[in-house]
Amino acid sequence: MKRAACLVIACVLPAAAHALPSFDEVRTKWRSSDWVLLSRDGEPLARTRIDTSARRGDWVALADVSPALREAIVVSEDKRFHEHAGVDWRGAAAAAWGNLWNTRTRGASTVTMQLTGLIEEDGKPTGRRSIGEKARQTVGALWLERSWRKDQILEAYLNLVPFRGEIVGLSALSQTLFGKAPSGLDEREAALAAALVRAPNAPYAKVAARTCTILRDMQALHGARDVDPCVNLTSYVQLMLTRTASAPAFAQGDDALAPHLARRIASEVHPAAGARVRATLDARLQRFARDTLARTLAELNAPAHPRNVHDAAAIVIDNRSGDVLAWVGSAGGLSNAPEVDAVLAARQAGSTLKPFLYAQAIDEKRVTAATLLDDAPLDLATGGGLYIPQNYDHDFKGWVSVRTALGSSLNVPAVRTLVMVTPHRFAKTLVALGLPLSQAGDYYGFSLALGSADVTLATLANAYRALANAGIARPFFDLADAPKEVLVDRRPAPAGTRVFSPEASFIVTDILADNNARTRTFGFDNVLATRTFAAVKTGTSKDMRDNWAVGFTSRYTVGVWVGNADGAPMWDVSGVTGAAPAWNALVNYLNRRSDSRAPQAPAGVVRASVTYQDDIEPARHEWFVRGTQMSAIGLTANAARTVRGASSDAQAARIGAPTDGTIFALDPDIPPARQRVWFERADSGARLAWRLDGKPYSRDARAAWLPWPGRHVLELVDARGEVVDKVGFEVRGAYAKAASHGAR
Structure with a gap:
């Protein structure tokens, strides 16, 4: 009889060898049910499920599986795994004897035999097997043991074996049930995972009972019987197994550092299941930006002084390459709309458009940084009546220079400047910068100077990047190489569009970096001041619905938005209390290892000493476009009377x-x-x-x-x-x- 069995095996073995693939073929064929968004260094940022037939994670090497789980599988499924050659003849004999006397025994299938079935059926078990299928499985197991190493067999088994519900493989089980990598599973978690192999969809009580048996067997191996491992096990099993029903399409925790960017890429690139798409994001910076925004929101909603701010977003762009290094679409746990990507949501820009207005006016030689503008009540006739701009504090400053007007974010001087530039031409400039204006300039009118147009954080930050790049606007990149895994390190930069001259860009940048220019509004000690060079502007939209802080260093452009995704107004939030603290933290993080340096002055600018009549402003050195410089600035007789107050004949x-x-x-x-x-x-x-x-x-x-x-x-x-x-x-x-x- 034994000789006959050996003869059958000898005859069938070559056919089995021809039918079963090698270990490398099995591993290469494996496909996750998700596509994975990777950072520029290969760290997973988000997982998005594509294949709905089963939930499979990445292939896990045996070295990355916790020793507790390896032990639990062997104890549960194949106690003599390391001794037999594919078939446990002693176990088979015991099973046959038990079946003869109608006694419930453990099945005779070894891990290797089960793996043979999983390979043949492509990971989809069909239930009870016929005698012929058992024989084929036995022959296949003998061939696997001759062709594969033991560690390869156990590794493939752990990746192919189905667990509860739609979960296939250890990676998906570990992330779904326990929220951790397979390397971190402890004894209780490992025993529960092994228990699910035998009866994946059994009731909680049966799974708990089997888990208890495995834990006691593992304890017996180590000779430890002091503590009962089954205490409160049933409630623990029920808690863990309920997680499988609500597993999200986007993974949680650190494996979901960039879910909003992943969702956008999924809609545009359509990655296949198993694809690994490499983005330009820096994982450490992304994590820091997410945590910083969450901390900012917590501080803004402190119980002692709640501000009704529930959402925040941030983007960081490399000035030279245009690579997006951080993209946080939503942060904080109190959001009413966490799925909304606030980096791409269109909202009113507020005062963040003023730097572009002054840059255009300087280019058109309508003003210089030293030009005086009257910050006084202004009535402008429009089609709908009078437009009367006001400053935030309503403390009109009188005659101020362009440097002071921009640095201190004064509204009336900005509107006076737009009158010279015209809304129509200014709107064209904003469109050239990439801002998504939906209407022509005449639609917005003079309110365009104060940011009445809707923009997105992504396009606004990239527009500031144009100032950092001497007036040239270029698109940004958030994907290194969509369908491949190779990061393109030397991607050629597009030619770009020159929007401002290098001279105007430099002068506006110098103003935005000048803390003294901000003092009239923000005071000298403000959160916009950084340790090294940075140019920045804040903005707040109507009714405190949106608060921005956007600026750049010598290497990076950083944009931060805070507000509410549902459009609800904030309470008592200003440009320096909302987005600016988070912006400052990001800039300091980016400059933690190297200093940011101010740009070099282009050849087309000169620096001249300027004095003001009647000490309207202190004497200083100022930058001018070559040919527009002046040394003394005063007012005409009529203007002087205005700035001093009442005229001499106004005695009443x-x-x-x-x-x-x-x-x-x-x-x-x-x-x-x-x-x-x-x-x-x-x-x-x-x-x-x-x-x-x-x-x-x-x-x-x-x-x-x-x-x-x-x-x-x-x-x-x-x-x-x-x-x-x-x-x-x-x-x-x-x-x-x-x-x-x-x-x-």
């Missing part, structure tokens, strides 16, 4: 500011502590006092008032209480809405 007492009928529409881009409306009188020095809404307010010739929503009446009264002059005004805008939430 009156209210100089605000004017009657003024509507204050506050720009939320300046800290709330600096929100003030200034009452000014033009008189001959008589003893007069202010009365606001019928109540005494101040006796100072110039008094500051914290704006409050609604209509107000301001009176100037003499010593007898008689009204000398009276004006009415109204307060509207974002600050009024914030006040209803207690944010003042």
Whole structure:
């Protein structure tokens, strides 16, 4: 009988050898059910499931499997795995004897025999096998043992064996059930995984009982019986197995560092199952950006002073290559719409468009960095009525230079500049920078100077990158080489489009990096100041719905947005309290090993000493486009009278500011502590006092008032209480809405 069996095996073995593939063929054929987004260094950033027939992870080498799991599989499925040659004849005899006496015994199939069946059926077991199939499996196991090493057999088995539900292979099981790599499985987790091999879809109680048996067998191997390994095991098994029903298409944790970018790539590139797509992202920077935004949101929503800010996004672009090094579409756990990619969401730009406006005006030689602009009330006739821009703090500064106007984000000077440039031409410039304006400039009108157009964080940051690259706009890259695994290190940069001259770009960059230019609005000690060179601008849209901080160093452009994905307004958030702290943290991280250096002045600019008449601004050295430099700047006689206040023949007492009928529409881009409306009188020095809404307010010739929503009446009264002059005004805008939430 034994000789006959050996003869059959000898005859069938060559056929089995011809039918079964080699280990390398099996491993090469393996395909994950996901495609994987990799960082530029090959670290997984996100997994996206493509094949819905089964859930398979990456192939796992046996060296990356925890010793506990290897032991649990052998103890559970094949105790003599390391001794037999493919068939456990002792186990087969015991099984046959048990079947003869109708006794429940462990099956006689070894790990090698099971692997033979998995290879033949392409990982899809068919249930009970006939005697002929068993014989074929036995022959195949003998051939595998002669052709494969033991470690190869166990490795292939762990990758091909089906577990619970649709899960196939150890990688998918480990990530889905335990949220960790197979190398990190402990004894309890390993025993549960081994228990699922025998009865993948058994009820919780049966799986728990089998897990308990495996744990006790493993404990017996080591001679340890002090602690019962089965305590609370049933509840643990039930908790772990419930995770399989809700496993996401996008993996969680660090394996989902860039889910939004992965989703966009999936819709554009359509990777196949098993594909590994390499992006330009830096995994460490991506992780730091995600964690920084989450920390920023937590601070903005501290219980002592909640700001109603639930979403944030960030992007980092390499200035030279255009590679996107970080892309965080959403951060924080309180978002009402975490699936929204805020890097690509179109939102109002606020004051972040001002640098482009001044660069264009400098290129057109309409202004220089030293040119004086009048920061005073301005009424512009439009098709819908009067457009009356206001500064955030409503403290008009009078005559200021372009450097101060841009650095301190003053609105009225920006609108005056747009009047010279025209909305139509400015809109064309923004489109040339890659900003997705949906309408022509005349549609936005003069409000375009204050960022009424919708932009995305990605396009806005790339537009600032054009300033960093001396005025040349080029596209950015977020994918190194979509269908392949090879990173393209020397990708040729496109020619690009020159939008600004190197001279205008340099001068605007110098202003954005000048902390002294920001002091009129933000104070000297502000979060926009960095240890080394960085040019930056903040912006806040209408009703505090969007807050931006965008800028660049010598090597990187960094853009940060905070707000709410559903469009809800924030409370008491300004340009330097919302996005700017996260922007500052990212810039410091990027410069942690090397300093950022200011750009070299191009040949077309000169630096000249400038003095101002009547000390309107301190004397300084200023940059000019060659041929536009000047050394002394003053005002005409009419302008001088305006800046000094009332003319010499205006002896009668009156209210100089605000004017009657003024509507204050506050720009939320300046800290709330600096929100003030200034009452000014033009008189001959008589003893007069202010009365606001019928109540005494101040006796100072110039008094500051914290704006409050609604209509107000301001009176100037003499010593007898008689009204000398009276004006009415109204307060509207974002600050009024914030006040209803207690944010003042």
